[in-house]
Amino acid sequence: MNKYDVVVIGAGAGGLNTAFEAIGLGKKVALIEKNAPGGECTWSGCIPSKALINIADEIHTAQKYGTVNIDGKEILNKVRELVHTAHQAEAVEVLQEVGIDYIKGYAKFKDTNTLDVEGKEVKGDKIFISTGTSALVPPIKGLDRVNYLTNENIFLLKDLPKSMIVLGGGPIGVELAQAFNRLGVSVKIVEMAETLLVREEKEMALNIQKTLDKEGIEVFTSAKGVEVKEEESGVNLIIDKDGNTSVIKAEKILLALGRKPNLEGFNLEKVGVKYNKKGIQVDDYFETNIPNIYAVGDVVGPYLFSHMGAVQAKQAVKNAFTQTKETVDYSNTSWCTFTHPELARTGMTEEEARAQFGNNIQVFTHKYRDVDRAVVDQKTQGMAKVICDEQGYILGASILGERACEMLGELQIVKSFNIPFYKLQEVIHPYPSYSEILLTMSNDAYDNRK
Numbered sequence: 001m002n003k004y005d006v007v008v009i010g011a012g013a014g015g016l017n018t019a020f021e022a023i024g025l026g027k028k029v030a031l032i033e034k035n036a037p038g039g040e041c042t043w044s045g046c047i048p049s050k051a052l053i054n055i056a057d058e059i060h061t062a063q064k065y066g067t068v069n070i071d072g073k074e075i076l077n078k079v080r081e082l083v084h085t086a087h088q089a090e091a092v093e094v095l096q097e098v099g100i101d102y103i104k105g106y107a108k109f110k111d112t113n114t115l116d117v118e119g120k121e122v123k124g125d126k127i128f129i130s131t132g133t134s135a136l137v138p139p140i141k142g143l144d145r146v147n148y149l150t151n152e153n154i155f156l157l158k159d160l161p162k163s164m165i166v167l168g169g170g171p172i173g174v175e176l177a178q179a180f181n182r183l184g185v186s187v188k189i190v191e192m193a194e195t196l197l198v199r200e201e202k203e204m205a206l207n208i209q210k211t212l213d214k215e216g217i218e219v220f221t222s223a224k225g226v227e228v229k230e231e232e233s234g235v236n237l238i239i240d241k242d243g244n245t246s247v248i249k250a251e252k253i254l255l256a257l258g259r260k261p262n263l264e265g266f267n268l269e270k271v272g273v274k275y276n277k278k279g280i281q282v283d284d285y286f287e288t289n290i291p292n293i294y295a296v297g298d299v300v301g302p303y304l305f306s307h308m309g310a311v312q313a314k315q316a317v318k319n320a321f322t323q324t325k326e327t328v329d330y331s332n333t334s335w336c337t338f339t340h341p342e343l344a345r346t347g348m349t350e351e352e353a354r355a356q357f358g359n360n361i362q363v364f365t366h367k368y369r370d371v372d373r374a375v376v377d378q379k380t381q382g383m384a385k386v387i388c389d390e391q392g393y394i395l396g397a398s399i400l401g402e403r404a405c406e407m408l409g410e411l412q413i414v415k416s417f418n419i420p421f422y423k424l425q426e427v428i429h430p431y432p433s434y435s436e437i438l439l440t441m442s443n444d445a446y447d448n449r450k
């Protein structure tokens with residue numbers, strides 16, 4: 001029998017970071033994973049999607065200057081090659097080198113300190129669950145008889161389809177719809193909410209929607225996919241828009257309808273770990289209702305991002321083994337949707353800030369078209385918005401445009417360390433750079449300070 005200080009279930013972003021943190025504290029660690037290490041991010045999420053998006057962007061730019069021959073097979077092979085390259089950083093040998101015992105297999109609880117991994121017993125003083133999520137497949141009529149795509153099989157395609165319906169206009173749907181369309185796939189996107197990317201600043205989500213429309217994607221909003229049928233020629237989706245139904249067709253359909261936590265099959269009930277349909281319930285320090293069983297990452301939520309899994313893992317391990325009792329400040333959560341233009345976000349939207357603070361907020365905006373760097377780069381689409389409280393501290397910010405994701409980092413420092421936004425204008429920024437956008441808004445905040 002193998003006995004460890006820490007046993008981790010799942011080697012995705014949450015589990016890997018948990019294992020590395022615990023090794024850093026000198027603990028004896030086992031990491032159990034049914035597949036290769038890396039989880040969704042490496043194999044069917046961030047990495048393949050960003051690889052595809054970047055290739056699609058390069059092709060889109062090149063097409064401004066001439067005709068480009070698109071070889072779907074080669075592009076998809078390249079994406080898989082890049083996935084394997086990224087995977088090297090978390091390969092089994094790398095884990096073993098730092099002292100993590102990697103155990104390949106499916107883990108099931110036997111009791112609160114013991115797991116069964118396909119017949120082998122593994123014991124841990126503390127157990128960390130990080131089993132992630134799977135694509136949500138709702139009970140849409142006919143779906144069970146259709147060969148649909150999800151993030152789990154789309155990157156395994158041998159060639160690009162001619163056409164594709166993307167059902168769901170959240171980040172997965174929108175990022176992949178744009179990338180596939182830029183690679184020559186004729187894409188239709190169906191979203192039941194009023195806009196795509198419904199959680200984002202409305203004007204920015206609409207700006208992206210307009211871009212997709214201009215690039216040739218048929219966007220159906222306030223339209224619910226209600227029935228699917230597969231024929232020899234492809235898939236028919238029946239959509240319901242304001243009570244009127246119509247049919248749209250394509251060779252393939254991609255489901256991007258949200259996620260479902262992986263809670264079943266490993267005896268959570270047997271050991272009494274509490275969960276609900278959103279995921280495993282933990283306290284502020286990531287401990288479940290069962291002492292010494294912790295959970296982190298997507299299976300906990302509330303934000304399903306690789307970087308959030310990493311942040312939670314760090315806190316959970318520190319809380320479990322040191323006197324520290326720290327929790328994650330979710331008001332500083334940031335993310336980026338990798339459309340073109342990119343949409344980066346931290347904290348509240350203007351609407352959320354107004355709902356909480358009424359008119360006692362300050363809103364600063366600046367357009368990319370008024371920035372020299374954007375003008376010379378011909379990247380003038382987009383804007384940034386920073387929302388501050390009355391004292392000038394950032395409540396939230398969104399940036400839509402070139403390099404938005406990298407620029408958000410600067411605002412994240414100011415926000416996370418509680419520095420008033422107007423202080424940023426004291427920092428020397430190089431010219432010509434996109435960060436002039438932040439500098440200009442900070443100057444406005446300085447003029448507006450109380």
Ligand SMILES: Cc1cc2nc3c(=O)[nH]c(=O)nc-3n(C[C@H](O)[C@H](O)[C@H](O)COP(=O)(O)OP(=O)(O)OC[C@H]3O[C@@H](n4cnc5c(N)ncnc54)[C@H](O)[C@@H]3O)c2cc1C
Nearest residue numbers: 010012013014034039040041045107132297298304305306
């Ligand atoms: C298309 C797409 C694009 C995305 N893009 C981004 C992005 O750009 N940026 C970002 O931050 N996030 C992105 N995400 C989200 C990101 O992938 C997830 O937040 C992240 O991978 C979650 O990590 P995790 O460790 O919680 O779960 P997972 O990565 O899902 O890992 C869970 C692991 O547990 C294993 N497992 C489950 N049950 C058991 C068991 N009983 N025994 C053994 N092993 C088990 C699974 O095999 C899996 O490897 C994207 C997601 C998708 C689908």
Ligand SMILES: NC(=O)c1ccc[n+]([C@@H]2O[C@H](COP(=O)([O-])OP(=O)(O)OC[C@H]3O[C@@H](n4cnc5c(N)ncnc54)[C@H](O)[C@@H]3O)[C@@H](O)[C@H]2O)c1
Nearest residue numbers: 168169170171172173191192224225256257258304336337
């Ligand atoms: N760049 C990134 O960081 C990134 C990229 C992709 C995914 N992710 C993570 O993955 C998570 C899941 O993304 P997602 O896009 O699958 O989920 P989501 O929940 O954000 O979006 C799903 C969308 O599908 C719509 N929908 C549901 N049923 C429908 C129906 N029958 N017809 C039409 N529309 C319907 C919903 O209204 C919703 O807008 C995200 O919350 C995010 O955390 C992150």
